[in-house]
Amino acid sequence: MKNLFTALFALLLPVLATAQLSISGKVTDQTGAPLPGATVTINPANTTISDGNGKYQLSNVPNGNYTLKVTYIGYLPFEKAVVLTVNTILNISLNNSTTLTEEITVSATRASNNSPTAFTNLSKKDIDKNNSGRGFEYLLEQTPSTVVTSNAGAGVGYTSIRIRGSDATRTNVTLNGIPINDAEDQGVYFVDLPDLASSVDNIQVQRGVGTSTNGAGAFGASINIQTTTRHDTAYAELNNSAGSYGTVKNTVAVGTGLLGGHFSFDGRLSRMNSDGYIDRAFSHLKSYFLTGAYYGKNSVLRLNVFSGHEQTYQAWDGVPQDSVNAGNRRYNELGYINSSNSYYKNQTDNYTQNYYQLLYNQQITSKLSFSGALHYTKGYGYYEEYKNAEPLANYGVTPVVVGGKTIDTTDLVRRLWLNNDFYGLTYNLNYKPDDKLNMILGGAYNEYKGAHYNNIEWTQESTNIPPDYEYERDNAKKTDFNVFGRAEYHTGKVLLYGDMQYRHIYYSFLGFNAALNSAQQSVELNFFNPKVGITYEIDPHSNVYASLAVGNHEPNRSDYTGSSPQDRPKPENLKDLEVGYRFSGPAFSASINGFYMLYKNQLVLTGKLDTVGEAIRTNIKDSYRAGIEASAKVKIAEPLNWSINATLSTNKVKNFPQYLQNYDTGTLDLVQYKKTDIAYSPDFVGSSVISYRLVKNGEVAFITKYVSRQYLDNTSTQSRSLDGYLVNDVRLNYNFKIKGVKNVGVGLLVNNIFSKKYQSDGATYPDIEGGKVVNYNYFFPQAPINFLASLNLKF
Incomplete structure (x- = not known):
């Protein structure tokens, strides 16, 4: 099978065309001033960005008839039919748009092209190409230092991401500048927003501390997502996928286009179902997205x-x-x-989240703009589980006597509920008096109220408890205020960068008091997160940069609820040094970035238990990550492109104490480690995408992902680790037109084409039994060869 796929792929390699031409020129505004960063496209596979002087060049273009398209934020799109028979020079002048764009909605939390930080941008085209129905995180799988996994093994349902070894609790995620990390456990659950990708316009992934943003501090990475922006023409779209393990996705999207030059409305309705690769790991998902906007000459209002x-x-x-x-x-x-000897059919997780966002942009003067948002999120749901032989005392239930027999344990079904409200506002002011200076003042105030309560739904034995008996409740409140100022100053070929953020947190929760009795507790934290950097422009195509940033991160809910005031964990601190080089040309672009992330008081699981027997995290004084990220894109020939990235890193924790439950003695035994690997932090992560345009509107891509060994705890113990894995996928896309349909897109994604048996995630719970360490490891196996076929119709 491997030889067959290798032979087939080799047949797709191109024969270099003999008549390859170029078109070049300069993009300016009506005054003749250059417009750097304009997007210039001559066909879907040949796109470039104008340089700092507004110059562009598209190379390796076969002779023929084309439509040249140019877009730039704040200006009207430009289109011109061109006939290429010789190398051509075409200068382009763009007209100002009569309406404001929405770029400033997210610009405050994003890195610019020359910012001294490591980032990757994904466009709408990048997103659509990979939007086959799997979890949102899979859109980011080919970005540097990224590992994605699926609980159900087939990419649908609960999926998760780690960037530089940092999981979602240390990754700041915003949607239109509004934080979507859970306020208490700080995780991000894209399963609650199924098919979000179909309503996303663009994404920026920053690695390291990055720029100041709203919500929980970025402690390993940040993901900034912008949803649907303006469509100037009306459209309707049907997007359907089906594949292995009963996976089906149906999406309907419609839009009015720009009505009367000022109004637009868009909507989407989606459903996704999958049986999952793991037994019974089904997913039933549904979502909708509605948006309406008013575009004025100097303002945009969107709901x-x-x-x-x-x-x-x-x-x-x-x-x-x-x-x-x-x-x-x-x-x-x-x-x-x-x-x-059977399984409970309703061992399920059930959750709904409703989002409301009111976004406003205002161009106050030609030099000053404002962006603000009001938001509200309502979340509610539960997970239900069957528990065997549970002690009634754990649920506050008095044992009962039936027929002279005392009943103190029973099988039961319980529901663990979460009902929460999250609301607040975000804002930023952008002052740009000239091309040399760009200043941003931004911030947010958010409140969270969460009710955690647990009910017993059914018991095997008679216990005399009422229906929906509530045995536990925890009401929490969290307020989060931050303000930041950022400036970029150009002097000659040098860009100087400065960024300062102040963040204040108040958190009230049910925990333990000093006497170890349950009581409402509270904590207040104040963080200062400064960042400085410098970029030197070598020429219009390349630059070098360096930055130093400080990040602080609060403990999560379980860290607080399982501790008393005298043994509460400390916040985590990170100092992040980034040094890099970037090159961008019409046929080749590349970057290399070195990072050193020094942690103080990083919170890790040690095996130690709290006062009620739950596993807790402990501050580790010293740990670090150091590595090199490299990426490149090369246009080998007009139909053949290759994108590749790799990260080589070392991730260490010093003086790590592990506590093992010793069932022989009934004690906790301490094992001290001097220097070990940080859990879930592979030394090497690499990916490759080789794409070949078979025909004018068709493409085949061979996708490779390699992840080296990952340890399941912080002891570098090989028997508690995941083996490294190399996985290959094939993606096919073809677009064509038929009468009455603007575009018909067909696609096929074949995952794990060689049926590699591998586990991408896991957990471990070691203890001591019979005088030796016994490992209880749990893995998340991923599916063998599987596929998703898609059909997209645009009207």
């Missing part, structure tokens, strides 16, 4: 209303290692009923 609902069978504990070793990679033990 977004969107919602997502998910029901998934629980697969979040993974597959026991013994089952994987025995060949059953799909075994799911959650929901097992001992008494009937």
Whole structure:
């Protein structure tokens, strides 16, 4: 099979065309001033960006008839039919748009082209090409230092991402500048927003501390997402996917275009279902997205209303290692009923989130603009689970006597509820008096109110408790205020960058008091996060940069609820040094970035238990990540392109204490490690995408991902690790027109074409039994060869 695919792929390599031409010129405004950063396209596979002097060049273009398109924020699009028979020079002058654009909605939290930080931008075209129906995180899988995994093994349902080894709790995610990280556990659950990708216009991924942003501090990376922006013409779109493991996605999207030169309305309705690769790991997902906007000459007002609902069978504990070793990679033990040797059908997670965003942009003067947003998110739902032989005392229930027999344990079904409200405002002022200086003042104030309560739905034994018996409740409130100022100053070929943020947090929760009794507790934190950097422009195509940034990060909910005031964990601190080089040309672009991330008081699991027996995290004084990220894109010939990136890193924790439960003695035994690897931090991550344009509107891509060994804890113990893996996919896309349909797009994504058996994530729970360490490892096996076929119709 491998030889067959290799031979087939080799047949796709191009024969270099003999008549390759170029078109070049300069993009300016009506006054003749150059417009750097304008997007110039002659066909979907040949696009470039104008340089600092407004100059552009498109090379390796076969002779023929084309439509040259130029777009630039704040200016009307330009189109011109061109006939290429010889090398051509074409200068372009753009007219100012009569309406304001929405770029300033997210510009305050984004890095600019010359910012001294490591980032990757994904355009609408990049997103659509990979939007086959898998989880949102898979759109980012080919960005540097990124590892993506799926609980259900087939890419639908709960999916997660790590960037530079940092999980979602340390990755700041904003949607139109509004934070979407959970305020308490700080995770991001894109399963609650199924098919979000179909309503996204562009994404920027920053690695490291990055620029100041809203919400929880970026402690490893930040993901900034902008949803649907203006469509000037009316459209309707049907997008359907179907594939392995019962995976189906149906999407309907419509838009009015610009009405009367001022109004636009867009809507989307989606549903996604999958059986999952893991046993019973089904997903039933649905969502909608509605947006309307008013465009004035100097302002834009947009209202977004969107919602997502998910029901998934629980697969979040993974597959026991013994089952994987025995060949059953799909075994799911959650929901097992001992008494009937069967599984509970409603062992599910159920959650709904409704979002409301009111976004406003105002061009106050030619030099000063304002962007602000009001937002509200309502989330509610529960997960239901079957528990075997549970002690009634754990639920505040008095044992009962039936027929002379005392009942103090029972099988039961419980629901763990979360009902929360998140609301606030964000703002930024952008002052740009000339081409040399760009200043931003921004910030946000957000409040969160979360009710955690747990109910018993059913008991096997008679316990005399009422229906929906509530045995536990925790009401939490969190306020988060931040303000930041950022400036970029150009002097000659040098850009100087400065960024300062102040953040204040108040958090009230149910925890333990000094006497270790349950009581409402609170904590206040103040963070100062400065950042400085410099960029030197070598020429219009290349620059070098360096930056030093400080980030601070608060502990999460379980860190506080499981501790008393005298042993609360400290906030984490990160100092991030980034040094890099970037080159961008019409046929070749590349970057290399070195980073050193020094942590103080990083929070890690050690195996130690709190006063009620729950695993807790402990501050580790010293740990670090150091590495090199390199990426490149090369246009080998007109139909053949290659994108590649690789990260080589070392990720270490010093003086790590691990506590193991010793069941022989009933004690916790300490094992001290001097210097070990940070968990879930591979030394090498690399990816490659080789794409070949078979015909004018068709493309085949060969996609490769390699991730080296990952340790499941901080001890560098190989028996508690995930083997490295190399996985290959093939993606086919073809677009054509038929009468009455603007575009018909067909696609096929074949994942894991060589059926590599691998696990991309896992967990470990070691202890001591019979005088030796016993590992209880759980893995998340990923599916063998599987596919998703898609059909897209645009009207």
